[in-house]
Amino acid sequence: MAIKADRYEGIDGLKAYAIIGIALMHVLSNGKYELGGFAFERLIPSFTNLVFLFMMVSGFGMCCGYYQKIIDRKISMEDFYKKRYIKIWPYFALLCALDFVISPSKESLSEVFANLTLCQGLLPNANITVIGVSWTLAVIFVFYMLFPFFCFLLGNKKRAWGVAIVALVFNFLCGSYFNADRTNIVYDAIYFIAGGLIYLYRKELAEFAQKHKVITGAILLAATVAYFVLGSSTFTMLFFCVAALLYTLGCKWGGTGQSSRKIPRWHMLRDLSVPHGNLSCA
Numbered sequence: 001m002a003i004k005a006d007r008y009e010g011i012d013g014l015k016a017y018a019i020i021g022i023a024l025m026h027v028l029s030n031g032k033y034e035l036g037g038f039a040f041e042r043l044i045p046s047f048t049n050l051v052f053l054f055m056m057v058s059g060f061g062m063c064c065g066y067y068q069k070i071i072d073r074k075i076s077m078e079d080f081y082k083k084r085y086i087k088i089w090p091y092f093a094l095l096c097a098l099d100f101v102i103s104p105s106k107e108s109l110s111e112v113f114a115n116l117t118l119c120q121g122l123l124p125n126a127n128i129t130v131i132g133v134s135w136t137l138a139v140i141f142v143f144y145m146l147f148p149f150f151c152f153l154l155g156n157k158k159r160a161w162g163v164a165i166v167a168l169v170f171n172f173l174c175g176s177y178f179n180a181d182r183t184n185i186v187y188d189a190i191y192f193i194a195g196g197l198i199y200l201y202r203k204e205l206a207e208f209a210q211k212h213k214v215i216t217g218a219i220l221l222a223a224t225v226a227y228f229v230l231g232s233s234t235f236t237m238l239f240f241c242v243a244a245l246l247y248t249l250g251c252k253w254g255g256t257g258q259s260s261r262k263i264p265r266w267h268m269l270r271d272l273s274v275p276h277g278n279l280s281c282a
Contacts, residue, residue: 059195
């Protein structure tokens with residue numbers, strides 16, 4: 001009988017909550033609401049940084065689905081990249097076409113072309129306005145392009161930690177010297193790598209989270225407080241994202257064990273075009 005792989009179903013719920021938070025942020029920023037208080041002035045606007053949580057989940061999820069297959073050469077590069085395009089391109093192309101029909105121009109045509117290649121994330125400071133929020137998708141697709149190299153970087157834990165330190169330094173230099181922001185893959189690399197590191201320690205972390213639910217909950221609470229008290233720096237955002245993913249690993253379903261702490265499976269949201277891999281880990 002085949003051994004059933006562990007599946008981290010709680011991450012489907014984590015993505016769902018993040019989707020709702022980002023949607024609320026866009027509604028507030030695009031509307032003319034004269035609302036005050038902590039919720040409308042600080043809490044909801046801060047949800048924009050949940051994109052970094054998606055990046056970390058993407059790093060973890062892609063490793064769950066493809067890391068071992070690529071290391072063992074059990075999937076061809078052609079199959080890997082075909083799946084990435086098939087998953088994203090049709091729906092995104094439709095949105096780009098609708099945007100161009102509504103606001104046609106020479107500039108929009110150039111941006112639509114860049115979008116349809118899914119290579120717009122390679123452009124320096126592109127500032128694409130056709131489906132402008134797709135900058136996240138552009139960054140994550142560059143991550144897909146580099147994923148085989150990413151697997152090499154995670155080849156062992158010692159190398160992975162060294163790469164994480166380098167990525168953290170690069171993140172700092174992007175803001176202080178190179179004038180690159182979160183639309184740049186080098187700035188965001190630390191979040192993908194952090195997701196990969198969590199994958200390497202997934203069994204130990206999941207076991208800890210399941211046994212020490214109160215502690216992981218307290219860590220997540222402390223990370224949330226630190227974010228609002230200290231500000232939205234890379235360190236506070238990393239702390240929050242890692243804490244959220246750690247807490248969620250304690251909500252594992254299927255495979256060799258189950259947690260009594262349940263997060264909704266959100267079946268209608270788990271298959272949205274939110275980049276991630278198969279969340280089943282052998």
